[in-house]
Amino acid sequence: MSTATLSVPRPEVKVRQSVETGNWAGWAMRRLASDRQRSADTHLIKLEIPLLTGIDLYLKDESSHPTGSLKHRLARSLFTHAICSGRVNAGTPIVEASSGSSAVSEAYFARLLGLPFTAVMPLSTAKKKIEQIERFGGRCHFVNEASEVYGEARRLARETGGHYMDQFTYAEQATDWRGEDSIAASIDRQMAEEEHPQPAAIVMSAGTGGTAATLGRYIRYQGYATKLIVVDPENSVFYDSYRSGDRALKGLGGSRIEGIGRPQVEPSFLPELIDAMFKVPDAASIAAIYWLERISGRRAGASTGTNLWGALQLAAEMKERGEQGSIVTLMCDGGERYLDTYWKREWVEAQIGCLERYETVLSQYA
Structure with missing residues (x-):
């Protein structure tokens, strides 16, 4: 299987922790609440x-x-669920298997929280969707076939010490x-x-x-x-x-x-x-x-x-x-x-x- 990663410059996002407690999760939840x-x-x-x-x-x-x-609601819920479950912390790389609206929304929230984001998608993905993900600072990682996105997303998350957001498993739970x-x-x-x-x-x-x-x-x-x-x-x-x-x-x-x-x-x-x-x-x-x-x-x-x-x-x-x-x-x-x-x-x-x-x-x- 051949893959390619399209990298774009990421905007600098300053992650501000609580001076008193170093509580990144608390800071992140306030950021999500302010977006809401x-x-x-x-x-x-x-x-x-x-x-x-x-x-x-x-x-x-x-x-x-x-x-x-509609995926804006889901993405915010997925990040909330992952943070409160202890799976996402300061600097955790986020990976998702999506070439669509979910990836666009998750890229937005990853940037809001100062987290690197990668969307795994087929090579055939429309240019417009790629541009939207990049606009929010996300990276696009390509695979040859749509059926490969799940396994490749898991591999990337494992190898980078990141979190595979896995919308298809966690949507109804989150x-x-x-x-x-x-x-x-x-x-x-x-x-x-x-x-x-x-x-x-x-x-x-x-x-x-x-x-x-x-x-x-x-x-x-x-x-x-x-x-x-x-x-x-x-x-x-x-x-x-x-x-x-x-x-x-x-x-x-x-x-x-x-x-x-x-x-x-x-x-x-x-x-x-x-x-x-x-x-x-x-x-x-x-x-x-x-x-x-x-x-x-x-x-x-x-x-x-x-x-x-x-x-x-x-x-x-x-x-x-x-x-x-x-x-x-x-x-x-x-x-x-x-x-x-x-x-x-x-x-x-x-x-x-x-x-x-x-x-x-x-x-x-x-």
Whole structure:
């Protein structure tokens, strides 16, 4: 296996310890808390869809975080968990297996805490993602195949005396799903004054599975009747594992919808918290983000399209049954990260295929 490391100059970050105690962990926790205080809660946007009278569809816009995605919450939780578990101290190198939004957010928090950060990723990773990781002082370490990132991340962490953050294992453990800062609690607060404050369903896709686990646990903690619906893209084994109960399933390829879908069942995916799952065609996901831009002016990443397609399908079923209520889903990140891929029609035609069938379906909602 051949690997290469792209090194960039790191900004000097002065680590200030408590003069009285030399308590780096205490200093680090204050830094993380100050980031949380500076980050205003993300908006909950009500989409106006005349065809769905009596059914209110809401989009929780996580793209407004400082690092531009839902993974900002997860990265802060992962660092908090690692520090409080004694795995990360002053100067500990941080390693993650990710080429996406998780790596961008973890690079941000590593710089905040004065820690070196390396993201292990395939050589095929988009240049835009590499630039974003570097912008926060991270380093990119390349492997030939996507399947090699886990082992290589473990090796780097072991050889450098660092910590492998391992988002796929720790996502559901690290997140404080009962806390007031969780995404579930935020949705709950923001829905309080709406016409249907307790959603009939929350629709979420799975990458690590951590966000779905947070939502599912919080729903049960509050005793709500809200259903947790998880949508899965093509080339992901989560849906098949949910249907069969087989956690050992392996897929042959990777998801074409960045940030979600996995070729193996990750430890943070908790099917027992899910009320229903269904598969969303990749072309439907892309058609849905174009539809969202038409009705709201917002550009999103493809995983948001997966969520939206699922939410709209669910809304259509509710309307057919004569039901009323609310549905909440998430805008995971913004479309500016994907101008050369999902937001380039030529690329979509070559890599995803024809969208016409799904755009026709969505046109009735515009």
